[in-house]
Each structure stands twice: as C-alpha cells, then as structure tokens.
Amino acid sequence: EIVLTQSPDFQSVTPKEKVTITCRASQSIGGSLHWYQQKPDQSPKLLIKYASQSFSGVPSRFSGSGSGTDFTLTINSLEAEDAATYYCHQSSSLPETFGGGTKVEIK
Amino acid sequence: EVQLVESGGGLVQPGGSLRLSCAASGFSFSSYAMSWLRQAPGKGLEWVSALSGSGVGTIYADSVKGRFTISRDNSKNTLYLQMNSLRAEDTAVYYCAKRASPDVRGVINVFDYWGQGTLVTVSS
Numbered sequence: 596e597i598v599l600t601q602s603p604d605f606q607s608v609t610p611k612e613k614v615t616i617t618c619r620a621s622q623s624i625g626g627s628l629h630w631y632q633q634k635p636d637q638s639p640k641l642l643i644k645y646a647s648q649s650f651s652g653v654p655s656r657f658s659g660s661g662s663g664t665d666f667t668l669t670i671n672s673l674e675a676e677d678a679a680t681y682y683c684h685q686s687s688s689l690p691e692t693f694g695g696g697t698k699v700e701i702k
Numbered sequence: 703e704v705q706l707v708e709s710g711g712g713l714v715q716p717g718g719s720l721r722l723s724c725a726a727s728g729f730s731f732s733s734y735a736m737s738w739l740r741q742a743p744g745k746g747l748e749w750v751s752a753l754s755g756s757g758v759g760t761i762y763a764d765s766v767k768g769r770f771t772i773s774r775d776n777s778k779n780t781l782y783l784q785m786n787s788l789r790a791e792d793t794a795v796y797y798c799a800k801r802a803s804p805d806v807r808g809v810i811n812v813f814d815y816w817g818q819g820t821l822v823t824v825s826s
Contacts, residue, residue, distance in 0.1 A: 629812045631747075638797055638816040639747065650814065682747055686811035690763050693747040 597621050599683050599694035607700045614670040616697045618683035621664075627687035628666045630659055633696075634679045642681075643668065675701050704728040704815040706798050711820030718788050718824070724781040724798030724817055732756070732776040735801035737813060738783045740794035740822075750796070751783065755804035766792075788824045795819040 598621040608614050618628065626646040631639040641650045643659035646666055656671045670677055678701045683694040710722040724736070737752040751762045751772040760772055771784040781798050799813035 627811065631813075638818050639813070640816070641812055641814050644802075644810070644812045644814075684747070684813070689761065689807075691749045691811070693749075696746050 596690055597624060597685050597688060597692055599685055599692055601681075601683060601694035601697050603697060604695070605698045605700070607702050608673050609702045610675060611672050614673050614677075614699060616668040616670075616681055616699075618661075618666045618668070618694050619664055620666075620685060620687075623663045624685045624687035626662050627685055628659075628661065629684045629686065630657075630668045631682045631684060632677075632679045633682065639682065670699075673699075673701070677701070704800065706800065706815060706817035708796065708798055708817045708820040711796065711822045713823045713825065714788055715826050716789060716824055719784070719786045720788065720822060722783040722785065722796055722798075722820060722822070724783075726779045726781065726798075726800070729800070731774075731779040733804055735759075735804055735806050735808065736772075736774060736781045737799045737801060738770075738772060738781075738796060739799055739813070739816075740792075740796045741819070742791075742794045745794075748794075752801065752806040753781070754806050759806045761806050785822070788822075790824050793822060793824045795821050 600619045630643040633639040647659045680696045680698045705727045707725045738750040753772045769787045773782045797819045798817045800815040802810035802814045
C-alpha cells in the first residue's frame, strides 16, 4: 500500500498570504496525485487532478505541481473561504489512498 | 448539476447489517464508475469500494472484503452498499463519489463529485 505523508498537519495563515502544502508518496506514483478540499461539516471537493490540472470551477489561486514522490498544493493569496482541510489522494495503484490531511486555519 | 444523495445510515449493533443507498442525478449514471469512501469521526478519508458503470467490475478495500457488497441499479440511478458483519471500526460517515471514467480503473481515476455523506454508527 502506498502511504501519502502530508505536511504540515496544521497551518494558521493570514488572508492574502501564500500557503504551500506538501504530499510525499512512499514510492513513485508518476503524476497520479490529486487534491481535495473539505470544509467543516461538508464533503470533499476536487481541486486538482493529476498533480497540476485544475478541476472545473476551481479558483485560479489554487495550483498543484510535482511528480514521482513529491507534490505540492499552493494557494496564492489565501481567502477566508479557504479555511478547510486539504487531502492528497493517489490513484497509481490499489488500494487508492489518501494523505492524513492538512488543516488550514485563517488567523 | 451533479447531485449525489446518500441515505440508509444509522445505529446498528456489532455483527449487524445495513444497506446504504446513493441517489444520483445530473449526469449519465450508467456511463461512470462509482465508489464508496468513508471517514471515521475526526479522521481522514478511506476508499472502501468501487463499481464500474456497467456494474460488472468491482473492487474492495481489504478491510471490508467479504463483508461489504457494492451494487447499482442503472434504471434507478442508484448505487448501493450492503454492509454485513459490522464492526465498531466501521463507524464512519460514508460518502458515495462519482468517478470520471466508466471503469473502476479507467483513464481518469479521480473522485470528481461527492455526496453529503451518511453516518453509520456501530455500537451496542
């Protein structure tokens, strides 16, 4: 099973600041890494697919990069509505797995 | 607009059974694989099972294999999860999610839309 390790676990950020979340895979997964946003008491929403492809309707301040074992989700100019937990997900091999999540709090 | 609405959750005793449903609308249901995922209280996300658009291909996480059965009725645009021999560790919010491909392991393996979830509590 591929283990995804996210860092940091928690981040407290002021509005307009840049946020960087990393996801490291226990073995190479090529570009099969996706990012989701889960706001409190809501279901997850797809943000980025295949490392860097933005999903329909996602604001342009969200971007992704990386390949192999190291991936990054970047939120440029954080907005209050971005307070959420962010999860990475690998679909390279079964079982598909998720990272432990990164909670982003607005200061 | 894609909508996925889960139902069927509740409190069940260890060893008991429950059947979850997920009513889909806003897309061609039979053209896409569907999945169930779960999230234990205060925890992260865990993939549980997937089923192809045709209903032929199925896959399960080891943690539920032999106890859970995924199925679908394309005439009713509904996905199901039959859960038997439930354990305390199965307690979670269960989400159904749409895949972006017709196959369980297709070209685009992402969960592009999720339902709001239904809570399953296994406790005596």
